[in-house]
Each structure stands twice: as structure tokens, then as C-alpha cells.
Amino acid sequence: xxxxxxxxxxxxxxxxxxxxxxxxxxxxxxxxxxxxxxxxxxxxxxxxxxxxxxxxxxxxxxxxxxxxxxxxxxxxxxxxxxxxxxxxxxxxxxxxxxxxxxxxxxxxxxxxxxxxxxxxxxx
Amino acid sequence: xxxxxxxxxxxxxxxxxxxxxxxxxxxxxxxxxxxxxxxxxxxxxxxxxxxxxxxxxxxxxxxxxxxxxxxxxxxxxxxxxxxxxxxxxxxxxxxxxxxxxxxxxxxxxxxxxxxxxxxxxxx
DNA sequence: CACTAACGTTAGCTGTCCCTGACGCAGAAG
DNA sequence: CTTCTGCGTCAGGGACAGCTAACGTTAGTG
Numbered sequence: 013x014x015x016x017x018x019x020x021x022x023x024x025x026x027x028x029x030x031x032x033x034x035x036x037x038x039x040x041x042x043x044x045x046x047x048x049x050x051x052x053x054x055x056x057x058x059x060x061x062x063x064x065x066x067x068x069x070x071x072x073x074x075x076x077x078x079x080x081x082x083x084x085x086x087x088x089x090x091x092x093x094x095x096x097x098x099x100x101x102x103x104x105x106x107x108x109x110x111x112x113x114x115x116x117x118x119x120x121x122x123x124x125x126x127x128x129x130x131x132x133x134x135x
Numbered sequence: 136x137x138x139x140x141x142x143x144x145x146x147x148x149x150x151x152x153x154x155x156x157x158x159x160x161x162x163x164x165x166x167x168x169x170x171x172x173x174x175x176x177x178x179x180x181x182x183x184x185x186x187x188x189x190x191x192x193x194x195x196x197x198x199x200x201x202x203x204x205x206x207x208x209x210x211x212x213x214x215x216x217x218x219x220x221x222x223x224x225x226x227x228x229x230x231x232x233x234x235x236x237x238x239x240x241x242x243x244x245x246x247x248x249x250x251x252x253x254x255x256x257x258x
Numbered sequence: 259c260a261c262t263a264a265c266g267t268t269a270g271c272t273g274t275c276c277c278t279g280a281c282g283c284a285g286a287a288g
Numbered sequence: 289c290t291t292c293t294g295c296g297t298c299a300g301g302g303a304c305a306g307c308t309a310a311c312g313t314t315a316g317t318g
Contacts, residue, residue: 026158033156034306035149045232048240051265064307066266085264085315090240091233096226103223109168110214117171117213157276174295187277189296208285208294 024076025102028095031075036060037068041077045091048081054089147199148225151218154198159183160191164200168214171204177212 031037040054055065069089072078076095081088154160163177178188192212195201199218204211 022158025161026156029152029156030305033149033152035145036306038148041229042232045229046236048236052263055265060306061308062265063267063309067306070266082315087265090236091229093230093233093237096230096233100223100226100230103219103226106164106168106214107216107219107223109165110216110219113169113171113213114216159276175293178295183276184278185295186279186297190276193296205285210295 021098024098027075028077028099031071031077032099034068034071036064037072040065040068041072041091044078044089048088048090050086050088052086144221144225147221150198151200151222154194154200155222157191157194159187160195163188163191164195164214167201167212171211171213173209173211175209 032041036058039058043049043054043057051066051069052062054069055062058065069078069080073080073089077092078089078095079092081090155164159181162181166172166177166180174189174192175185177192178185181188192201192203196203196212200215201212201218202215204213
């Protein structure tokens with residue numbers, strides 16, 4: 013149960029990270045983070061085919077980072093803040109444990125250094 | 136100047152994200168986030184070759200997510216919290232603008248809905 | 259109905275990533 | 289100096305990701 017949730021979280025984190033590990037996808041996300049835009053408008057902002065942009069939009073959508081809304085023949089996209097929440101938690105956890113471990117190891121090293129100093133003074 | 140910094144930040148963000156967009160690298164990072172471990176110990180935790188783990192360690196190191204310290208023939212690794220700082224900023228900025236835009240668009244939509252209601256009532 | 263506009267989808271190519279096996283190199287130990 | 293240990297590095301192969309061109313689909317227009 014808990015492991016299932018952990019797996020689900022890991023899967024979501026994986027998809028979101030792989031989606032963001034692409035410069036063009038980050039650029040697209042930045043575009044729709046400040047405005048709701050149609051696929052054509054987004055595609056016009058880059059010098060690649062609409063096909064490529066459409067595929068990027070699909071990836072971002074599957075990762076939960078994007079919301080699609082249809083209006084006639086157009087499809088409007090905008091960033092979905094909730095999609096980033098999981099990543100923020102992941103990074104915060106990692107950051108906290110890393111910082112804690114770093115502090116602990118530095119303190120231990122200083123303790124060892126003190127001992128060495130005492131030893132060198134004694135020697 | 137500012138654009139250079141922006142480029143540098145983007146490059147760092149790109150490397151960090153590509154490094155983290157790998158389940159095994161995330162697992163390695165979690166390992167060295169709670170303890171300082173030698174390359175062999177890290178490799179022993181997975182069922183892939185030491186070569187693969189060594190390459191993963193190189194990627195993580197180049198992304199600034201890892202610190203290497205040599206002790207005899209061994210190389211000790213631990214997570215570097217500063218490497219995650221840039222990503223946290225990136226995610227926070229994205230989250231803030233996305234949330235702001237979402238709120239703004241929802242308010243605009245409600246305004247339009249009200250107008251429509253008024254119009255339908257008037258019609 | 260035919261026609262256009264705005265997209266998504268598929269097939270195929272190319273580059274890149276992750277893995278393994280073989281080799282190289284530095285630091286202890288005899 | 290030789291041997292062993294602990295790692296990194298190089299060469300290669302299979303799998304995957306991103307791009308383009310051609311086609312399919314849905315909504316509006318006459």
C-alpha cells in the first residue's frame with residue numbers, strides 16, 4: 013500500500029523529470045506558464061515543425077505539467093502548477109537529507125581534526 | 136552579462152535535470168544523500184556493472200550534485216546540496232508564475248461567465 | 259456537399275543514452 | 289619490483305528520444 017504510493021510517486025517524479033529534461037519542453041512550459049496559448053501560437057515561437065511541438069505538448073500533458081482545453085478547432089494549453097508539486101517535494105526531501113548529512117559529516121570530520129591536533133600537539 | 140548568467144543557469148539546470156531524469160541516478164543520489172559511500176559500496180547496491188555506476192557517478196559529479204573525496208585507493212562520494220539549489224529556484228519560479236496565471240485566467244473566465252449570464256438573462 | 263483551418267498521429271531516420279567487457283592506472287602490501 | 293585491490297576509461301551494441309514529411313481528423317464556412 014505504502015509501497016504502491018511510493019511507486020506511483022516515483023513514476024510521476026520520473027515522468028515529470030524526463031519531461032523537464034528537455035530545453036525545448038522547458039521553453040514551452042515557460043511560455044504557457046505566463047499565458048494560455050494555442051498549439052499554433054506555441055509552435056510559431058520555435059523554428060521546428062508543428063509536429064515536434066505537438067509531440068512535446070503530449071509529453072508535457074502526460075507528465076501532468078499541462079492542461080488542454082479545446083475551443084473550436086483550436087487547443088489551448090496552460091501550465092498546471094500541481095504537476096510541479098511532486099517534484100518540489102522530491103527536491104526538498106533530497107535537499108534536506110543532503111544538507112543534514114553534510115552537516116553531520118563536517119562535524120565528525122572536525123572532531124577527527126581536533127583529535128589529530130591533540131595528537132600532533134602531544135607528538 | 137545578465138544573459139550570460141541566464142545561460143549559465145540554464146546550462147546548470149539542464150545538466151542537473153538530465154542527471155536526475157534517470158531512476159538509477161536518483162537511487163544513487165538518495166544513497167549518498169544519507170551517507171558518504173565508496174564507489175564499490177554504491178555499485179554493490181545495484182545489479183549492474185561497476186562501470187555503469189561509475190559512469191552515473193561521473194554524470195552526477197559533472198552536474199554538481201555530488202562531491203568526490205579520495206582516501207587511499209577508494210573514492211568517497213556524498214550528495215552536494217548546493218547542486219539542488221538552482222533546480223529549486225527554477226521549480227519555485229515556474230510554480231509561482233503558473234499558479235499566478237491559473238488564478239488570473241480563472242478570474243477572467245468567471246468574469247466572462249458572469250457577462251454571459253447577464254446576457255442570457257437580458258435575452 | 260466541398261473546402262479550409264487547426265491540430266494530432268504515424269512511419270522512418272538520426273543521434274544520443276545506458277549497458278557490458280576489456281583495458282589502464284594509482285595506491286597499499288609483501 | 290611485483291602483486292593485489294579499488295576505480296576510472298574506452299569501444300561497441302541495443303534501445304530510446306527528437307525531428308521531419310505525409311496523412312487522418314474535427315470544427316467552421318459557403
